[in-house]
Each structure stands twice: as C-alpha cells, then as structure tokens.
Amino acid sequence: MIEILLIEDEFIIAKDIKVLLSKNNFALVHYARNYDSALDLFVKNSYDLIISDINLNGKKDGIEIITEFSKIKKVPVVYLTAYSDLDFIKRAERTMPFAYILKPFNNNQLKTTINLALLNFNKQSIKISENEENTSKLELLTIREKEVLITLSSGKITKEIAEELNISNHTVEQHKKNIRKKLNLTTVGELINFTISTQLLKLFK
Incomplete structure (x- = not known):
C-alpha cells in the first residue's frame, strides 16, 4: 500500500480524499492542514507521494511548503488547485510537480494521476529515457x-x-x-x- 501525505486546509475536501484513497486499501493517507503539521509528519514518516493544495490559508502556501520539503527529500508531488492562474503555475513549476488537478475533480482522475505520478517518478529515478x-x-x-x-x-x-x-x-x-x-x-x-x-x-x- 502506498503512503500519501495530504496537505489540505478544507476539512471536507480532505476527508473526501482520504476516504476515497483509503477504499480497497489503495493508499494510507496522513492528513495535515498547515505547514507545521505537514512538516512534523514529513520528517517523521517516509511518503511515496504528496498531494498538496496550492492555496492554503496559513503562513506558507502549498508551493512554499513543497519547496522547503524538496530540500529535505525528493518526493513526487500532485498539486490541487481551484484556479488555473498562470502565476501559480509558474511558481509551482519550479518545484517540478508531476501533475496539477483542478477542483472539482472526479475519483478516477485523482487515482489515475497518482498512479501516473508514481510511474513517472520511478522512471526518472532509474533514468529511463523516453521512447x-x-x-x-x-x-x-x-x-x-x-x-x-x-x-x-x-x-x-x-x-x-x-x-x-x-x-x-x-x-x-x-x-x-x-x-x-x-x-x-x-x-x-x-x-x-x-x-x-x-x-x-x-x-x-
């Protein structure tokens, strides 16, 4: 089972994602709603993937959090956002995410994106070039x-x-x-x- 760190400040969305990904033992999800709780979980656990909302109501937004985490350990990232704002996308690209998902999203889209992110991260890790x-x-x-x-x-x-x-x-x-x-x-x-x-x-x- 894959382990995922979910960073999301909207409780209902976080709960829905956690329930969805926990179904049929698809993933074990740890939930954080701000920078401090996310950092505590990140340094104590080993995650296969991070799902992070970009727009967080806290001292750091999702991009700032992932930027800091990437200095500690490289983990594939999928960003959630309610906006397709180019400024956000340009900032996010510097953290080399594997995908963006626009809210609202469907269940299959989320799981497919996670599987793709893990596959592509593995491809980069073992340095397989594109055919x-x-x-x-x-x-x-x-x-x-x-x-x-x-x-x-x-x-x-x-x-x-x-x-x-x-x-x-x-x-x-x-x-x-x-x-x-x-x-x-x-x-x-x-x-x-x-x-x-x-x-x-x-x-x-």
Missing part, C-alpha cells in the same frame, strides 16, 4: 485502455483494477487483451516497461 515511438503508439489506445494500462503498470491485478475503475473483471480482461493486441506486447513486464518509456502523463486526457 518516442512508444509514446506515439499511445494514440492507438482509448482513454479507458490508458487508464487500465496505467493501473496495471502500477502493480495492480485484475480485481484491483476493476475495483479502482468501477468496472467488471471481465471488462478489465477485455481491455488488457485489446491493449496487448494494439501494442503487440504479451507480458505484464513488457507493458510496464512500455508505459514508463512513454510520456503518458503529458498525453493522457
């Missing part, structure tokens, strides 16, 4: 097939993928069959290597 030919092949896949590929490449089995995407096991197996045929790949290992060699985070829509 442009593989990236171009992503155009062969439907949106749902991309979601299945991302979740599969995150180490999920058919039952877990079905629960995460709210589809049947049979539908998952059919999507997997279609993906293998379109990409001319056979094993899960080949699919994982394919996924982390692409720019799926940028192209996924």
Whole structure:
C-alpha cells in the first residue's frame, strides 16, 4: 500500500480524499492542514507521494511548503488547485510537480494521476529515457485502455483494477487483451516497461 501525505486546509475536501484513497486499501493517507503539521509528519514518516493544495490559508502556501520539503527529500508531488492562474503555475513549476488537478475533480482522475505520478517518478529515478515511438503508439489506445494500462503498470491485478475503475473483471480482461493486441506486447513486464518509456502523463486526457 502506498503512503500519501495530504496537505489540505478544507476539512471536507480532505476527508473526501482520504476516504476515497483509503477504499480497497489503495493508499494510507496522513492528513495535515498547515505547514507545521505537514512538516512534523514529513520528517517523521517516509511518503511515496504528496498531494498538496496550492492555496492554503496559513503562513506558507502549498508551493512554499513543497519547496522547503524538496530540500529535505525528493518526493513526487500532485498539486490541487481551484484556479488555473498562470502565476501559480509558474511558481509551482519550479518545484517540478508531476501533475496539477483542478477542483472539482472526479475519483478516477485523482487515482489515475497518482498512479501516473508514481510511474513517472520511478522512471526518472532509474533514468529511463523516453521512447518516442512508444509514446506515439499511445494514440492507438482509448482513454479507458490508458487508464487500465496505467493501473496495471502500477502493480495492480485484475480485481484491483476493476475495483479502482468501477468496472467488471471481465471488462478489465477485455481491455488488457485489446491493449496487448494494439501494442503487440504479451507480458505484464513488457507493458510496464512500455508505459514508463512513454510520456503518458503529458498525453493522457
């Protein structure tokens, strides 16, 4: 199970995210509503990912918090924001986040973005370069097939993928069959290597 630090000052939103990500043991979520509580959790625990609201009502906003945390340890970051303000985006880009999610967001979008962030962070960590030919092949896949590929490449089995995407096991197996045929790949290992060699985070829509 992945461990996530959630930094969000709106209690209802934080509660909804925590409940969503805790379902089916997708993730263990620790919640902080300001800089001090986030820092305390960050130095005491090892997190796979940070989800942070940009607009926090405190002495530091989300970008300032992540900037400071990145000096301690590199952890993939997904920003939440209610605004697509260019000034915020430019500031946030300096912290090299893996994605932004605009509020309101849907459940599948959040989980898919988390899986993508972890995959891309792993790709950078082991220094796998992009294969442009593989990236171009992503155009062969439907949106749902991309979601299945991302979740599969995150180490999920058919039952877990079905629960995460709210589809049947049979539908998952059919999507997997279609993906293998379109990409001319056979094993899960080949699919994982394919996924982390692409720019799926940028192209996924």
